Amino acid sequence: QVQLVESGGGSVQAGGSLRLSCAASGRTFSSLAMGWFRQTPGKEREFVALISSSGGSTSYADSVKGRFTISRDNAKNTVYLQMNSLKPEDTAVYRCAVRRNFQYDSWGQGTQVTVSS
Numbered sequence: 001q002v003q004l005v006e007s008g009g010g011s012v013q014a015g016g017s018l019r020l021s022c023a024a025s026g027r028t029f030s031s032l033a034m035g036w037f038r039q040t041p042g043k044e045r046e047f048v049a050l051i052s053s054s055g056g057s058t059s060y061a062d063s064v065k066g067r068f069t070i071s072r073d074n075a076k077n078t079v080y081l082q083m084n085s086l087k088p089e090d091t092a093v094y095r096c097a098v099r100r101n102f103q104y105d106s107w108g109q110g111t112q113v114t115v116s117s
Contacts, residue, residue, distance in 0.1 A: 002032065004025075007020070008021045017083060033100075034098060035050045035098075039095070067084050088117045090115050093110040095107055
């Protein structure tokens with residue numbers, strides 16, 4: 001079972017940047033695709049970005065395309081989410097997850113991102 005721990009959240013002003021990290025336990029990390037999601041109270045969880053096991057393929061939600069970059073370091077068992085040009089609507093709890101068999105599991109506890117205008 002993979003365990004995930006997110007970090008790097010915080011409070012920034014609009015236009016600022018943050019880099020989130022998701023550290024994974026276990027020896028299988030390099031074989032797993034990883035995703036980032038976000039959620040705000042009263043709204044459904046929203047897909048943000050996905051990266052393949054090798055890091056060679058990525059995909060993004062339209063709402064973050066061109067502003068966010070997902071990457072990974074398999075030697076460090078860590079996936080990152082670089083967030084630039086942040087907007088107030090990016091405020092949410094961000095969580096990472098393992099993508100397996102077209103589903104997501106092993107969710108982390110999340111890290112809060114707050115963007116003020």
